[in-house]
Amino acid sequence: MAKNRNNNIVVAEEDDVLLYDLEWLKEGEQFPPANQKARLDRYKKNKALFETKHKKTYEDALVRIQSIIGDSRRAIINPVVLNYNKLLSVKTADLCCGEEPTIKSDKKDVQNIIDDILATTNLTTTILYETVIDISRYGDAVWRIYKNEEGKGDITIWDPKEWFPIVSIDNPKKIVNHVLAWKVYKGRNMHGEKKYELHAQVHYKGYYDSLVFDMKNDKTIGKKLSSEKVLTGTKDFAVIHISNVTTSDSPFGHDDYIPVDSIISELMIRFGQIQNILDKHASPSLQGPLTALEYDERSRSYRLKLANYFAKNPEDEEVKYLTWDGNLDAAFQEIEKLIDQLLIISEMGSALLGSVDSAGRAVSGTTMKLRMMNPLMKARRLVKNLHKGLIEALVGISQIGYQQLTKDDFSIEWYDGLPDDPMEEAQIYAIRTGQKPTISQKRAIMAMDDLNEKQAEEVLEEINQESQNAFIDFMGIDMPRNEEQNEGENESGAEE
Secondary structure: EEEEOOOOOEEEOOOOEEEEEOOOOOOOOOOOOHHHHHHHHHHHHHHHOOOOOHHHHHHHHHHHHHHHHHOOOOOOOOOOOOHHHHHHHHHHHHHHOOOOOOEEOOOHHHHHHHHOOOOOOOOOHHHHHHHHHHHHHHHHEEEEEOOOOOOOOEEEEEEEEEEEEEEEEEEOOEEEEEEEEEEEEEEEEOOOEEEEEEEEEEEEOOOOEEEEEEEEOOOEEEEEEEEEEEEOOOOOOOOEEOOEEEOOOOEEOOOOOOOHHHHHHHHHHHHHHHHHHHHOOOOOOOOHHHHHEEOOOOOOOOEEOOOOOOOOOOOOOEEEEEOOOOOOHHHHHHHHHHHHHHHOOOOHHHHHHOOOEEOOOOHHHHHHHHHHHHHHHHHHHHHHHHHHHHHHHHHHHHHOOOOOOOOOEEEEEEEOOOOOOOOHHHHHHHHHHOOOOOOOOHHHHHHHHHHOHHHHHHHHHHHHHHHHHHHHHHHOOOOOOOOHHHHHHHHHHOOO
């Protein structure tokens, strides 16, 4: 049982979503723990949304469309799927780490270690990008540091569905153990029933206990099969948790999907209604006088005369198609308002969906950043958590097979992921320096043309040579003579 700082036994309430001890990780207990079901179900649902598996997740919305259609027998084969969820996560990742952060050190040996770690682990590329996606869709992301085959520190991103933090009874924000637990399928028994094993790692600072349990069934833990203490080589936990927005009563982060879930569902309903209405009136029927019909003896029914010309009396109406004005303005207005609310609540401005204005003109970098104020503020909030986690990861990895780093050995610079505007930057530099050059011609050529120093010197030599040739050609041009020169030559010629 969990005890608080006064050594008193504390019993968690039934609706508590936190784990305070390891009592749930023993024979006869349920796995996953019952109080983690809501969190794990939310992870499962959000994963399905990210992967565009909306049909089951938004089943209620599709049923509502069918009820509005009025024919429950009519199945919606291709519902309008609006995967704003995935777009929200991907664009957030683009803003946070679409441009890789720069990790620098003033010490050359330390910089070499950092470069080696980054090249081995892909920490600032793949892992960091996938981490932001997990933070967005789950609210939580988990890293695990381990020793790779070469005996050096490495890191992987872990599925949060297999992460069960043990928190302090006195401080729900303080994690005292990270438990990674997952089921392994072991085939079927003689009765044809599926067999599982439960593998678990109970992480402490510097080591973890590796446990293997037999499973009585797919939900009940059986007897312990093995137990082993494994040294991680790190001084701190080998598991790092990075979260989205958190509150004071829980270490779990809040995802980006729940706040906009009802809005996206309503948008799918509205688009589904419009789709149904347009489908009904895509093939209009004919309307006209009886003289346009002829009686078919075989089918004993009237049918349209197959002719290019229809004779009719003056009082007969024209043969024409029944047209219908859908008058869907109200529906589109509601869709527009819903999208506005979606952009506001998700903190994703409309500028994030494209880089052109309503007239189709490209916008400047300054204008883009002003329009992107809310998304950039959101990205900055996430980067604060990523910054702390990245420092912990680099320090922890360096303790396994590398020269040990400290957080003071390096600095991390983050970028906003938006394209730079070279013209605006040049104007700013010109104003700040009073129109004086701030970079050598050689360095400018290297930066703009992506050349090395030797190549840039060759270009400069060609430019100087062309300038000299142009000056020599200019000196050889016959200049127009002025009036005094012409008069002097005329007088000298007259005297002679």
